[in-house]
Amino acid sequence: MGLIDLKDIHKVYDMGAEKVRALNGVDLTVERGEYVAIMGSSGSGKSTLMNLVGCLDTPSSGSYVLNGVAVQELDDSQLAGIRNKEIGFVFQTFNLLARTDALHNVELPLIYAGLSRADRRDRARKALEKVGLGTRMHHQPNELSGGQRQRVAIARALVNDPSILLADEPTGNLDSATSEEIMALFDELHQAGNTVVLVTHEPDIAEHAWRRVLLKDGKVISDQPTARAGSAATAAAPVS
Amino acid sequence: MVFLENFRIALAALRANLMRSILTTLGIIIGVAAVIAVVSIVQGLQYTITQQLQGVGATFMLIQAKTERSFPGMIARQVKLTYEDGRAVEQKVAGVKMLTPAIFGRATLKYKDRKHTPAAIIGVNENWQDVNNHTVEKGRFFSKLDLENRHKVVVIGTKVVDELSLGPDPLGKEIYVNIYPATVIGVMEHKGQSLGLDTDDLAFVPFDSALNLFGRNAGDQVQLRLQADSAEMVEPVKDNITRLLRQRHRLPAAEPDDFQIQTQDEILDTINSILGSITAVVGGVVGIALLVGGIGIMNIMLVSVTERTREIGVRKAVGARRQDVLIQFLIEAVTLSLVGGGIGLLLGYGLGVVTAKLIPNFPPAHVPLWAVVLAFGFSAIVGIFFGIYPAAKASRLDPIDALRYE
Numbered sequence: 001m002g003l004i005d006l007k008d009i010h011k012v013y014d015m016g017a018e019k020v021r022a023l024n025g026v027d028l029t030v031e032r033g034e035y036v037a038i039m040g041s042s043g044s045g046k047s048t049l050m051n052l053v054g055c056l057d058t059p060s061s062g063s064y065v066l067n068g069v070a071v072q073e074l075d076d077s078q079l080a081g082i083r084n085k086e087i088g089f090v091f092q093t094f095n096l097l098a099r100t101d102a103l104h105n106v107e108l109p110l111i112y113a114g115l116s117r118a119d120r121r122d123r124a125r126k127a128l129e130k131v132g133l134g135t136r137m138h139h140q141p142n143e144l145s146g147g148q149r150q151r152v153a154i155a156r157a158l159v160n161d162p163s164i165l166l167a168d169e170p171t172g173n174l175d176s177a178t179s180e181e182i183m184a185l186f187d188e189l190h191q192a193g194n195t196v197v198l199v200t201h202e203p204d205i206a207e208h209a210w211r212r213v214l215l216k217d218g219k220v221i222s223d224q225p226t227a228r229a230g231s232a233a234t235a236a237a238p239v240s
Numbered sequence: 241m242v243f244l245e246n247f248r249i250a251l252a253a254l255r256a257n258l259m260r261s262i263l264t265t266l267g268i269i270i271g272v273a274a275v276i277a278v279v280s281i282v283q284g285l286q287y288t289i290t291q292q293l294q295g296v297g298a299t300f301m302l303i304q305a306k307t308e309r310s311f312p313g314m315i316a317r318q319v320k321l322t323y324e325d326g327r328a329v330e331q332k333v334a335g336v337k338m339l340t341p342a343i344f345g346r347a348t349l350k351y352k353d354r355k356h357t358p359a360a361i362i363g364v365n366e367n368w369q370d371v372n373n374h375t376v377e378k379g380r381f382f383s384k385l386d387l388e389n390r391h392k393v394v395v396i397g398t399k400v401v402d403e404l405s406l407g408p409d410p411l412g413k414e415i416y417v418n419i420y421p422a423t424v425i426g427v428m429e430h431k432g433q434s435l436g437l438d439t440d441d442l443a444f445v446p447f448d449s450a451l452n453l454f455g456r457n458a459g460d461q462v463q464l465r466l467q468a469d470s471a472e473m474v475e476p477v478k479d480n481i482t483r484l485l486r487q488r489h490r491l492p493a494a495e496p497d498d499f500q501i502q503t504q505d506e507i508l509d510t511i512n513s514i515l516g517s518i519t520a521v522v523g524g525v526v527g528i529a530l531l532v533g534g535i536g537i538m539n540i541m542l543v544s545v546t547e548r549t550r551e552i553g554v555r556k557a558v559g560a561r562r563q564d565v566l567i568q569f570l571i572e573a574v575t576l577s578l579v580g581g582g583i584g585l586l587l588g589y590g591l592g593v594v595t596a597k598l599i600p601n602f603p604p605a606h607v608p609l610w611a612v613v614l615a616f617g618f619s620a621i622v623g624i625f626f627g628i629y630p631a632a633k634a635s636r637l638d639p640i641d642a643l644r645y646e
């Protein structure tokens with residue numbers, strides 16, 4: 001069994017007059033240590049899928065087992081625990097707390113993990129150093145560039161040693177040079193043993209990953225290793 | 241630990257919107273300030289009055305004519321209470337230890353080129369000192385002999401000594417009470433304020449001199465002050481005085497008393513009930529202010545929750561549970577109202593002190609600990625009560641909906 005195990009996942013938004021089938025029977029398994037890019041055109045269901053994997057949202061039907069735990073069985077506060085301990089989520093829009101310095105933003109998950117102030121400080125500082133922001137600890141988000149903000153967000157995602165790092169279009173709001181820097185950081189984190197799943201619609205960003213999953217209309221239509229995987233990528237799934 | 245962190249977050253959020261926070265708590269500030277101001281004044285009054293009344297002892301009694309209100313077109317019967325009534329009480333009612341009549345009036349005192357009108361000139365007999373537990377410090381009070389021989393004497397308070405510049409040795413000096421000359425034979429002990437009257441600013445003259453001074457009619461409505469032999473005697477003495485005075489005033493059985501006998505306990509009760517109703521009225525006003533304040537807090541917390549929906553989403557995304565968010569916003573609401581309560585407390589106390597200072601002859605303001613506890617307790621309760629709904633609303637937000645909120 002994989003780290004992430006999704007079986008026949010459906011997500012339906014009831015919009016009154018019509019039902020939007022954002023996910024329409026997704027099966028996906030991700031093993032520990034993988035580096036996966038999820039691609040697809042706008043509206044294909046990438047974000048919906050990521051939110052489900054990140055336990056921010058719940059599926060309409062289907063089963064999701066994360067690290068051996070059947071997620072749909074969990075109550076609200078257990079889900080909060082999963083988000084706290086198992087998952088590090090990086091958003092396109094950073095989602096940092098305003099008027100709060102980098103260090104404190106990174107400390108946030110550790111507050112809810114119940115760590116002491118000293119431990120929190122210590123670990124947040126290390127996480128910021130890891131993403132190359134050792135000298136910007138006391139800057140507030142509005143005093144940082146987009147790339148630096150995303151680094152703070154990545155440090156926050158990493159700080160509680162999650163099982164998976166999830167990123168929904170992490171370079172979507174960044175210029176191409178900064179995007180490359182951020183992707184280099186993801187590469188590094190993957191090499192250090194982290195499991196990384198990221199969403200993008202840009203092919204060159206996806207090339208950083210070792211495996212590429214293509215979504216269309218809420219279904220997986222292709223799932224194959226990338227050139228980066230270095231393996232003898234032969235039989236490609238038929239792409240329409 | 242998470243609790244302390246929440247407190248820190250709450251204070252930071254309040255500081256970020258300082259002006260808004262203060263305006264929001266205005267209702268609570270006003271409510272608490274009003275209650276503390278009134279409590280501090282009422283408590284000050286009550287404290288002093290109780291102290292002074294206890295000074296005259298449990299056996300003290302006061303008899304006054306009951307001044308009937310005359311309705312338009314009706315002529316009220318002239319109610320009389322005279323020294324003769326008093327003498328009858330003293331002689332015929334067992335258990336009356338001593339009695340003094342008292343008539344109050346105003347007149348100007350003169351000494352050389354100095355003039356002063358004391359708070360009151362009181363015509364009494366030789367028993368005043370013992371009946372009222374108010375004694376002479378220098379010289380002597382007038383004696384039975386002074387009264388019988390119509391000696392022209394006067395006993396004055398310390399303030400009168402100062403106002404007339406009588407110097408360190410006022411005894412024996414001749415002053416004028418209105419146009420009547422009188423010799424100062426005694427100076428009363430310093431006692432300060434009593435029931436709104438400055439007891440140091442009084443002059444005592446023999447009862448008959450007071451009648452000359454204020455006119456014969458003044459003798460028709462005297463106060464009778466007396467001491468009973470013992471506390472147990474107070475009730476029977478009261479009953480017997482009532483019977484005697486009704487007989488003397490020829491009141492038919494159906495007619496109500498045309499006089500009023502008050503014991504120390506009753507005087508205290510009356511004063512306390514007046515002060516109590518003042519407090520109750522203010523309590524009602526305060527209740528409304530606190531309600532308005534609470535609604536203000538609820539309103540601003542709802543605004544705050546809406547403004548910070550994304551923050552709530554972020555917190556939930558990194559692992560905040562419902563109760564974490566609930567407590568965060570509840571602490572914020574309570575902090576808000578406690579800050580309001582604290583400001584109100586200081587403001588109210590300041591108001592009480594200033595009011596007490598501005599009104600002459602007023603006892604100093606006094607804030608008891610229970611009022612402080614009550615103020616903060618009420619603020620906290622208002623914060624919790626009106627903060628729970630916005631906080632619960634915040635805590636129930638779905639993480640993904642909160643994150644998507646624009």
Ligand SMILES: Nc1ncnc2c1ncn2[C@@H]1O[C@H](COP(=O)(O)OP(=O)(O)O)[C@@H](O)[C@H]1O
Binds near residue numbers: 015040042044047049
């Ligand atoms: N909260 C929502 N309510 C209704 N429809 C939604 C909601 N979120 C997403 N959808 C719909 O679900 C589909 C997939 O959306 P999404 O997962 O955001 O796509 P992507 O991230 O691939 O662009 C879209 O058609 C979108 O309109």
Ligand SMILES: [Mg+2]
Binds near residue numbers: 046047048
């Ligand atoms: Mg998307």
